[in-house]
Amino acid sequence: MLPALSRVAVCGGTHGNELSGVYLVHERLKRRKKSQVMEPVAVVTVMSNPRAVQRCVRYTETDLNRCFTHAILSASEQTSYELVRSQELNSLLGPKGSAEAMDLICDLHNTTANMGLCLITYSDSDWICLHICKYLQARAQHPRTDAMEIGPQPHGLIRANIFMAMQEAVQLLLDWVRLFNSGAQFEGGSVDVYTLVKNIDYPRDPHTHTIIAAVHPDLQDRDFCLLHPGDPMFLSFSGETLRYKGKEPLYPFFINESAYYEKAVALSLARRRKVEIPAIRSSRM
């Protein structure tokens, strides 16, 4: 038995150039203004980084999606736009770690990597998130594993199929919440989860640090396809194939995400395992 989810938020535009979430939030806010229909769940819809959205950039000064540390949230004199904004969002949706915080936040993102629909969550014992994942996997067109990441989509544009997939997924998530809150029991089972093991940077020139190879054509777009030791990883500009030197086969993801060049990440590698989740039901009848 778990408490009902009385406060849920849907956030878009955390990165201002990831347009599926921006337009989805925009449309939700527009529809809310037009109709007076009360939703069965109180959903707060938020445009997280309006200035970045307005300029169609990932961020204006610093990545908002890295600003929710305790240190930043509790600092007294923030001046940079995203640092101030993270404190505003923390007041609106949090405070983080307190009893007043939102029960569930769904943060909408896009990626240039070929990840399909991907749910990102922070704990493998968060039964709510894992049940939502299981519910979406059974019903959505592109299931993968709560930030909701949908790709591939270049930043700064909107693809209709990706928008529709995200819209469907958000609707399914809110359906699940409504069912859960109404007392439905969700059977236990198992969910495949991918857990980050390490990030891999591009091969670089030892003196200038400039990138000297691109993701290998055999790896490009093969997110979540098992990578074995010895498989091609990079193709250097001089034509040499550089191979995966790890000992353990792992699952690559975020392969060639444009925003990660500056974070020195060409791809991430994950282990996959099944997590057993118990049956759950809300304690409110």
Place this chain on the structure above:
Amino acid sequence: MSSRVNASYFPQAERVAIFGGTHGNEMSGVTLVNMWIKNRAEIERSGVAVRAFITNPRAVEKCSRYIDTDLNRAFTPENLSTASGDGLPYEVQRAKEVNQIFGPKGSPDAYDVIFDLHNTTSNMGSTLILESSTDYFNLQMVHYIKKAIAPESCMVLLNEHPHLKYATTRSVAKHPVGLEVGPQPQGVLRSNIFESMRAIMKHALDFIELFNSGVEFPACSVEVFRVHERVDYPRDTNGNITAMVHPHLQDCDWEPLNPGDPMFQTFDGRTIPYEGASPVYPTFINEAAYYEKQQACITTRRETLAANAIRKISK
């Protein structure tokens, strides 16, 4: 033997430039040009000086399309003749510098050929962009490149439209050639896109070397797609986009679009059809950088251009 009557003569192409980073987040050109600046071996050809050059270094540094204004629209007569000063947008100042090094545009001192390397988020494959239907040197070059890369294909986009034509960085040269390869997101380097662009540049330089050695290229015809119209997204009275490129049109660059075919899809799933009178060939479908230019795609018409035989003027 080709007829001397219809041959066109051009001087030796002595100075050629390859531009990258005109848009700082279009990574194939940035990477190729930086590589060739460091090691020129791959672009060297006898009889011609080939210079690789980053046109918008600040935008490259920032990995953004531009700093103040689009460099690839900045080469207007007004901009090129305006006085230098602190108040000038960065790209206008930069256009003047580029014009000084590689031009002046329109003068006999201008570079013979400039290739400007671009990427697009549109599914255009490899596309060569020309600005004149009567530049037989350029037409012969694209004909040569298309034959050389077969069975891989390369489209030719011709922008001679009186209103939609724009003052490109490459327009400084006597023979400007745009090379656009996609689809590739901004800020991303995809290996296959990089290698396609590299291969086309190799054949382009081979053509120039052959031309300079005195080879005559016989008369030929070239299929081109001529720019017809710009189509914007449907918008509301506040200027916000109200529909997306339809899934049936998305990624279908160069395929015929007939009247009545789906063109846009509203956010609540309604289809908006193409309402033109005749079939067109859309391209630059859903280019991220064109949202601010009010362009969802460009429509084109297919045409076959005739090019005279060409030969170098013998000294």
